[in-house]
Amino acid sequence: MAVVEAQDLVKRFGRVVAVDGLSFEVREGECYGFLGPNGAGKTTTLRMVCCTARPTEGVLRVFGLDVRRHPRQVKAQLGVVHQAVTLDDALTVRENLVVYGRYFGLSWAEARRRAEELLAFAELEGRAEDRIARLSGGMQRRLMIARALMANPRLLVLDEPTTGLDPHARHAVWDRLRQLKRAGVTQILTTHYMEEAEQLCDRVAIVDRGRIVAEGPPRALVERYAGREVVELRGAEDGVLAHALAGLAEGVEVANDRVFLHTQDGEELVHRVRALRLPVEAVVLRRATLEDVFLRLTGRRLRE
Amino acid sequence: MMDFSLAGAFRFWQRNLLLFRRVFPYTLPENFLEPMLYLLALGLGLGAYLREIQGLPYTAFVGTGLAASAAMFGATFECTYNAYVQFYYNRSYDAVVTTPLSPEDVAVGEVLWGATRSLLYGTAFLTVLAVFGVVRSPWALLLPAVFFTGGLVFSALALAFTAVTPSIDLFPYYFSLWVTPMFMFSGIFFPLDALPGWVQDAAWFTPLYHLVRCTRAFAFGTPLGAVGDLAWLGVVALALLPVPAVLLRRRMVQ
Numbered sequence: 001m002a003v004v005e006a007q008d009l010v011k012r013f014g015r016v017v018a019v020d021g022l023s024f025e026v027r028e029g030e031c032y033g034f035l036g037p038n039g040a041g042k043t044t045t046l047r048m049v050c051c052t053a054r055p056t057e058g059v060l061r062v063f064g065l066d067v068r069r070h071p072r073q074v075k076a077q078l079g080v081v082h083q084a085v086t087l088d089d090a091l092t093v094r095e096n097l098v099v100y101g102r103y104f105g106l107s108w109a110e111a112r113r114r115a116e117e118l119l120a121f122a123e124l125e126g127r128a129e130d131r132i133a134r135l136s137g138g139m140q141r142r143l144m145i146a147r148a149l150m151a152n153p154r155l156l157v158l159d160e161p162t163t164g165l166d167p168h169a170r171h172a173v174w175d176r177l178r179q180l181k182r183a184g185v186t187q188i189l190t191t192h193y194m195e196e197a198e199q200l201c202d203r204v205a206i207v208d209r210g211r212i213v214a215e216g217p218p219r220a221l222v223e224r225y226a227g228r229e230v231v232e233l234r235g236a237e238d239g240v241l242a243h244a245l246a247g248l249a250e251g252v253e254v255a256n257d258r259v260f261l262h263t264q265d266g267e268e269l270v271h272r273v274r275a276l277r278l279p280v281e282a283v284v285l286r287r288a289t290l291e292d293v294f295l296r297l298t299g300r301r302l303r304e
Numbered sequence: 305m306m307d308f309s310l311a312g313a314f315r316f317w318q319r320n321l322l323l324f325r326r327v328f329p330y331t332l333p334e335n336f337l338e339p340m341l342y343l344l345a346l347g348l349g350l351g352a353y354l355r356e357i358q359g360l361p362y363t364a365f366v367g368t369g370l371a372a373s374a375a376m377f378g379a380t381f382e383c384t385y386n387a388y389v390q391f392y393y394n395r396s397y398d399a400v401v402t403t404p405l406s407p408e409d410v411a412v413g414e415v416l417w418g419a420t421r422s423l424l425y426g427t428a429f430l431t432v433l434a435v436f437g438v439v440r441s442p443w444a445l446l447l448p449a450v451f452f453t454g455g456l457v458f459s460a461l462a463l464a465f466t467a468v469t470p471s472i473d474l475f476p477y478y479f480s481l482w483v484t485p486m487f488m489f490s491g492i493f494f495p496l497d498a499l500p501g502w503v504q505d506a507a508w509f510t511p512l513y514h515l516v517r518c519t520r521a522f523a524f525g526t527p528l529g530a531v532g533d534l535a536w537l538g539v540v541a542l543a544l545l546p547v548p549a550v551l552l553r554r555r556m557v558q
Contacts, residue, residue, distance in 0.1 A: 099319045
């Protein structure tokens with residue numbers, strides 16, 4: 001049985017269509033990611049999974065339960081890490097964990113014992129008595145993850161788990177999430193960092209304007225839609241340039257002053273582009289990423 | 305669709321109690337010292353001229369009234385500013401509604417907590433009055449429960465306003481147009497008999513008027529005179545309790 005199962009899921013807020021017919025399945029033990037720009041419908045989809053937004057149309061089942069009819073039973077098995085910091089800042093680090101555990105019906109003793117385990121997991125043992133405001137952004141995020149784990153959830157829901165963190169803190173969060181995946185915790189997350197999706201997700205759905213435009217393992221998506229390598233021309237003046245390059249590569253995309261050439265053999269292509277002596281600032285060869293897939297499929301960049 | 309669990313509401317109430325242990329020193333000026341100042345100023349100042357009202361020494365008359373208003377302010381500050389800050393700025397409620405707790409559990413837990421603050425401040429104030437010998441009747445021992453009942457009404461009204469207000473800037477309207485008029489015209493400082501009939505009629509529809517009457521009746525050993533007022537508070541509390549629950553669900557689950 002799929003952990004999350006969505007069929008033709010639609011969510012409208014008044015006349016605004018946030019989610020426009022999503023179908024997907026999250027399998028036991030996998031990490032499934034929604035990758036897309038702001039406003040693509042990622043957060044709304046997660047809110048429906050968390051039962052804080054009701055689907056307008058379609059089917060959404062979590063652990064086989066209809067989210068409309070069994071929100072309490074669904075939420076009892078979720079661990080949720082919100083995009084914003086939602087910790088109680090009048091309470092200490094430890095109290096935040098214990099109180100949260102109580103919401104799931106843990107006894108005080110159980111909640112305290114579990115809190116000690118998770119303080120160690122989040123490497124916050126030394127900060128247990130601190131108030132939230134004294135923690136760094138990375139610590140707060142680790143505490144949010146620890147808090148979500150209080151009741152041993154079967155599904156961890158993460159809405160942009162590392163947005164706003166510095167690279168070091170981001171890697172610390174990724175380490176925790178990979179550790180949880182090894183322990184068998186199913187994860188569903190949103191991100192607009194392609195690197196995050198590639199690092200964490202077994203499968204990603206690329207979403208744009210409320211729809212899934214492609215789905216699959218990150219590497220497979222990249223190979224299929226963007227080729228193996230990309231030759232990037234920076235500082236290209238206009239689209240005429242792209243026209244001149246059209247025959248050279250398997251795919252050509254233009255975004256602002258950049259031109260991207262998709263290919264299986266980058267080095268060879270770089271030589272041929274250089275031979276043209278085009279008026280550009282730089283010609284760069286790199287590995288193709290999910291960003292290229294997104295550009296290829298939507299004509300727009302993930303992060304402008 | 306309503307989805308309510310008493311256990312859930314109780315857990316949210318416990319959370320508020322835990323928070324309160326941290327923040328209560330900051331609530332004392334508003335909720336305890338201020339009514340004390342009123343009592344000193346009016347009891348000593350005005351009381352020197354006004355010896356008796358309705359057969360009570362003026363200090364006893366105004367003191368019991370202020371105990372009731374301390375109960376009102378405790379619940380009202382909790383369910384307006386306090387609840388708003390936690391809801392909109394700290395986003396604590398967002399975290400709670402993705403646990404098994406429903407928005408209804410949060411609303412009812414918050415109302416129960418507001419009523420608990422009514423009980424605490426009303427009783428603290430009453431205790432001071434008792435120490436100075438103002439309160440005489442053993443019936444006063446029931447007053448904490450009466451404050452709690454009145455607190456349910458004040459909390460439900462305040463949280464309903466908080467659940468629909470688009471901005472924290474609108475709270476002054478709630479206070480200036482509703483809380484302060486109640487404070488002035490519920491018979492705390494003077495009996496309403498001398499005022500036009502319509503003022504007395506209007507006062508009957510406000511909870512503080514009944515809580516003031518209950519407080520005096522129980523404090524001075526004439527509980528039978530306040531049975532109607534207590535019934536008013538109990539019935540209105542039960543009737544209002546679902547209102548913030550429904551409004552908070554509408555705000556939190558779209």
